[in-house]
Amino acid sequence: MSQRTVADLLNIGSGSAVCKQLAALPERLSKDRRLRRQVEQAEKRLEEIKNERGQRAANARRETPISRAEAPIRHGAPLPIQNHDAFETVRIMQTVKRQNPQFAWAQ
Secondary structure (H helix, E strand, C coil): CCHHHHHHHHCCCCHHHHHHHHHHHHHHHHHCHHHHHHHHHHHHHHHHHHHHHHHHHHHHHHCCHHHHHHHHHHCCCCCCCCHHHHHHHHHHHHHHHHHCCCCCCCC
């Protein structure tokens, strides 16, 4: 992120103002324990957010509707519906779709 972008986000004027604040930061950190703690907490939280986003992205790439449905089964959970009930439901849905062509059924 550029210093100009940071200035706009923080509404502090220009990128030059950000540059000056960054230049003064090391000295202020060495003298101000409270500021140092705040910066450490902010850096820690930013790292957590970065890790959370990375984990969510990795999970999104791996997870599909089928994998979400299969996961409980793979871990021994009972099926929520019996096969014959599922087949009957699909049969009824197909019949309803055939009898109601005026509706734009999702394919």
